[in-house]
Amino acid sequence: SQQGEEDPQALSIQEGENATMNCSYKTSINNLQWYRQNSGRGLVHLILIRSNEREKHSGRLRVTLDTSKKSSSLLITASRAADTASYFCATRRNNNAGNMLTFGGGTRLMVKP
Amino acid sequence: DGGITQSPKYLFRKEGQNVTLSCEQNLNHDAMYWYRQDPGQGLRLIYYSQIVNDFQKGDIAEGYSVSREKKESFPLTVTSAQKNPTAFYLCASSSPGSPSGANVLTFGAGSRLTVL
Numbered sequence: 001s002q003q004g005e006e007d008p009q010a011l012s013i014q015e016g017e018n019a020t021m022n023c024s025y026k027t028s029i030n031n032l033q034w035y036r037q038n039s040g041r042g043l044v045h046l047i048l049i050r051s052n053e054r055e056k057h058s059g060r061l062r063v064t065l066d067t068s069k070k071s072s073s074l075l076i077t078a079s080r081a082a083d084t085a086s087y088f089c090a091t092r093r094n095n096n097a098g099n100m101l102t103f104g105g106g107t108r109l110m111v112k113p
Numbered sequence: 114d115g116g117i118t119q120s121p122k123y124l125f126r127k128e129g130q131n132v133t134l135s136c137e138q139n140l141n142h143d144a145m146y147w148y149r150q151d152p153g154q155g156l157r158l159i160y161y162s163q164i165v166n167d168f169q170k171g172d173i174a175e176g177y178s179v180s181r182e183k184k185e186s187f188p189l190t191v192t193s194a195q196k197n198p199t200a201f202y203l204c205a206s207s208s209p210g211s212p213s214g215a216n217v218l219t220f221g222a223g224s225r226l227t228v229l
Contacts, residue, residue: 033217042117042203042220043156088155092216100146100171101218105155 006089006107014112019076021107023089024069030092032065033101034074037086046074046087081113116140119204119221126191126198126228134189134224136204143208145187146218149173150201159202162187191226199228 007022023032031050035043049056049065049072056063062075076083086108090101117138126132138145144163148156158171162181176195181187187206191198202225205218 031216035218040201040223040225042119042222043205043218044220045217048217090218100158100161101216102158103148103156108153 006087006104008107009105010108010110012110012112013079015079015081017079017111019079019083019109019111021074021087021109023072023074023104025072025089025091025104026070029067032063032072033090033092034061034063034072035088035090035103037088037106039085043088076109079109079111081111083109084111085109117204117206117219117221119202119224122222122224124224124226126226128228129193131190131192132226134191134202134204134226136187136189136221137185138187138204138206138219138221139185140206140208140219141184142206142219143184144206144216145181146205146207147171147177147179147187147189148203148205150203150223156203159189198226201225 005024013019033048034046036046037043047058047063049063060077065072086106088103088106090103092101120135146161147159149159150156157173159177160171160179162168165184168179168181178190201223203223204221207216207218
C-alpha cells in the first residue's frame with residue numbers, strides 16, 4: 001500500500017514561477033524524504049526532514065512537515081525548465097524494522113520556458 | 114566514481130521465460146533494494162536485503178526471486194510466475210542509518226523490461 005500520496009498528480013507552470021507539491025501519509029513516521037526522477041531515469045535524493053523538524057531549506061528547495069496533519073510540502077522557488085521531472089515523497093515508518101522507505105505516486109512537474 | 118550500475122538498460126522477454134536483472138554497487142552499502150515502477154506510478158518494493166546472505170520480501174514479491182551472495186551484488190530474477198512483468202525496475206542501496214533512523218537511498222538508472 002502507498003504510505004505517501006502526492007498532490008497534485010501533475011503541475012504545469014512557467015519558468016520563474018514557484019512550484020508547490022504536497023504529500024500526505026497515513027502512519028507515524030521517523031523521517032520524510034523527497035526525491036526527483038527525470039523521465040526514464042533513477043531517483044535522486046533531494047532533501048530529508050525528520051519528524052521533529054518543521055521546515056528545512058536546501059538551495060531553491062523548501063520542505064515543511066506537519067506531523068499533526070500527516071503532511072509535507074515541497075516548494076521549488078524560481079523554477080527553471082531543468083526542474084521538469086517527477087517528484088516523490090518517501091517515508092520511513094517508525095515501527096519499520098526493515099528500515100524501508102515507502103514512496104508515493106509522485107507529482108509530474110512541467111516547467112515551460 | 115561510486116554508484117549503482119544496473120544492466121541491461123532495456124530487456125525484452127518472451128512469455129514463459131525467466132530473466133535476471135543485474136545490480137552492482139561500489140558504495141560499500143549494506144542494504145540493497147529492488148523497486149518496480151509502472152507508467153505514471155510510484156515505486157513498489159519487491160525485495161530488500163540488509164546484509165549479505167539475507168533478504169526479505171517486500172510488498173509485491175510474488176513472481177520474483179533474489180540472491181545476495183556478495184555485498185556488492187543483488188540480482189533480481191523475474192520468473193514466468195510473474196503475470197505482468199512489463200515495468201521499469203529500479204535498484205537502490207543505502208548505508209546503515211544513524212541512530213535517528215535516516216535512510217537515504219541511492220538509485221541505479223533502472224532497467225526497462227518488456228514482455229513480448
